[in-house]
Amino acid sequence: MIAEHVGVSASAVSTVLADRHEERRLAPATVEKIRKAVRDLGYVPNVAARRLRAQDPEVHHIELGILTSFEAPLFLVSRVLRQVQRMADARTGPGRNFSVSIAMFHAGRLREMAGLLNASRFNGVVITNTLPDDDTFLAATTLPYAVVVLGRRLPNYCCVLDTPGESGRRAAEILLGRGCRRPVVLTPALLTESTADRAAAFCATVLAQTGTAPARVVAAGFAPSNGADALRAHLGAGRGCDGLYAVTDGLALGAYQAIKDADRRIPRDIAVVGVGDHEHADFFDPPLTCVGPSNETIVEQIVTQLFDLMNRRRVKPVETFVPPSVVMRASA
C-alpha cells in the first residue's frame, strides 16, 4: 500500500479509510497523519483486492459484460443487457451471483481494453459494434472465456448475425414491388460488416431485377443529421429517387426530414425502408417499414449461446444466422 510513506502499517491505513479509527482506538494524531498522506498521495484503493478479500468464499461471483463501441447507438445493446440480466437473475441463488455491465471501447481499439486478454475482468462477454480492426484482433486471439459476437462473422467465436444477403434483398423486393424505378441506398461512410452486406445485397438485387444498379448516397456518419445532409444533397442535385433503403434507422430518420423539406411525400413520392434498429421506428412519421432481423430473436440467440458457453454445454463456436423479418408500416 502506498501509504507506508508515513511510517505506519497497512492495517492502520485500512482502519482509517473505513472510518473505524474510533472503535479501534487510533490516536487522533495518527488518523490525521494518515488522512493527509492519503490526500497527498492521491491514494486510490484497489478494488480487485478489496473484492477478493470481501467476498464470501461460499458464493461465486460471475461477471458478464456487453462490449460495444462508444460511437454506436445503445438500443440493441440495452436490450441484450436486459435479457442477459433476466437469465442471470433466474440463475442467481445462494452460492451464485451475477453482475452484468456495459463496457465501451473506442471503435477500432478493442484490443486496448484492460483485462480482456488476461481474462481478469469478465467471465463472459457479448461483443458488438466492432470495426474491421477489432475484428482482425479478435480473429487473431481467441479469448479464453465465453464470448458471443453480434453482427460479425468470426470463425473462432460464436456469432449471431443477419442471414447474409437477406435483408438487402428483401428491402429491394419491397421497393421494386411498389413500382419504384429510381431506388437509392443510403449508407454511412464507414461500413460495418452488417451494413456493408445489406447495401451490397440491395444493389445486387436491384441490378439483377432492373438491369441498373441503384444510386448510392453516402452519409458522413450514421446520425440522423448525416442522413438528412446526404439525402438533401442528392435530392437538391436533381438526381432522382422514388424509393430509399437506409441501412440503419438513424439515417432513415434524417432522410425523412430531407424528403419532407423537399416537399415530397412518404411513401407516395419516396418510399422508405429501414432495418428496425431504432427504438422508436414505429413512431416515425410515417411509421418506418423495416426489414431486419428480429431483435427478440437476436437477443435470445445471443443470450442462450452465452450461457451455453459458460456452462460448457457448447464448446465449438457456431454461427447463427437470424433471418430478417419484415414489418410493414406506412413508409413503404
Add this chain to the structure above:
Amino acid sequence: MIAEHVGVSASAVSTVLADRHEERRLAPATVEKIRKAVRDLGYVPNVAARRLRAQDPEVHHIELGILTSFEAPLFLVSRVLRQVQRMADARTGPGRNFSVSIAMFHAGRLREMAGLLNASRFNGVVITNTLPDDDTFLAATTLPYAVVVLGRRLPNYCCVLDTPGESGRRAAEILLGRGCRRPVVLTPALLTESTADRAAAFCATVLAQTGTAPARVVAAGFAPSNGADALRAHLGAGRGCDGLYAVTDGLALGAYQAIKDADRRIPRDIAVVGVGDHEHADFFDPPLTCVGPSNETIVEQIVTQLFDLMNRRRVKPVETFVPPSVVMRASA
C-alpha cells in the same frame, strides 16, 4: 480452488485453464482429468483474484461506474459515459488507468447491487434514475467513495439536477405566451423527483396566470406508446387541448402520433413542449421545442464533480442546479 477435487494442485489446474499444458509438460491424462473436473464442477474463475494477480503493481487501475435502472432510457446515461471516458482518457498515463462501465439495477433495488456497500466494485460512481426506495437507501448510507447523484436531491451526496421549479414554469410560459387556453400536462404514472417537479411547476404557473389548473393526462409508462394511448383517450373524450407539455420526450413522441391521428396540426392546433431528453428530439416532425437543462451542462457538472471528489479537491457534498435552457423549434 474448487478443483482439488481431482487430487491435483492448483498450479496444474491453472496451467490447463490457460492452455499452457504443452509448454509446461503436463501429462495428457492429467489434462483430461482436470478438464473433466472443470466441466463437471462448473468451475468459474474468480476475476478479482485474477486481476489482483495479473495487474502491474506500477499501474493503478481506477474503476468508474454509471449506475442506472434497467427500466430507464439510456440517452443521458450514454452521454455521461462518453464524457466520463473523455476525462478518464485525458488522465490516463503510465501508472494510471481507467475503466468506465454502465451497471444497472432493478428500479427500487439499488441496495442489492453487489459491491456497492463495501466499495469493492467501483472507485467512483454516477447514480441516476433512482426510485424513492433507492433514494431513502442512499440517504441512509453514505457510500465511502466518490458519488454523484443525477436528478435527485440527497443531502449526503453531490447532486446535479434541474433548477427546481424552473423547467415547468418556462414550459407553461411558452404555451401561454402562444395564447394557449387549454394547456395539458402529460406525465407517466410513476413520477421521479424530476418529472414530478416539472409537472407541479407547470400546473402552478398555469394556475397562477389563468386561474385554472391545466388538465393532467397520465400515461401508463414513459414509452411513446404510453403517451399516444393516454393522449388519444383524452382527445377522444372530447376534452380540450391546445397546448401540451410532456415531462419526458418519449411521451411527446407518442403524443405527436395521437395528435396527428386526431387530424390536429402541430403547433397550429396543439403546440407541444418537451424537455430535450431524447436523442433525436430535433428530428421529430415537427422538431420538438424543448425546455430542460442542457445536457452538456449536466454532463459537464457531473463529471467535474466526480473527478473533484476522487482527487479530494472537493470533500463536502454540494447541490448543483442546472437552469433550463430553451430550444425553440417548430412544435411551439
Add this chain to the structure above:
DNA sequence: AGGAATTGCTAAATCGTTTTAGGGACAAGC
C-alpha cells in the same frame, strides 16, 4: 552402473486489502 537429461508435477511467493489476535509501553493500584 552412474551421471545427465527429461518428464510431470508441486510448493511457495505474490498481488492489495481487511480483520483478528495480540504485543509493547505506560499508568494505576496493591
Add this chain to the structure above:
DNA sequence: GCTTGTCCCTAAAACGATTTAGCAATTCCT
C-alpha cells in the same frame, strides 16, 4: 516491585489465482 488495565498499534492470515523455482521419478547416454 508486581499485577492489572488501558492505549495504540502491528503481525499475520486470508481471499483465489498465476508464475517461478525446483524436486522426484523415470529415461537416456556412455
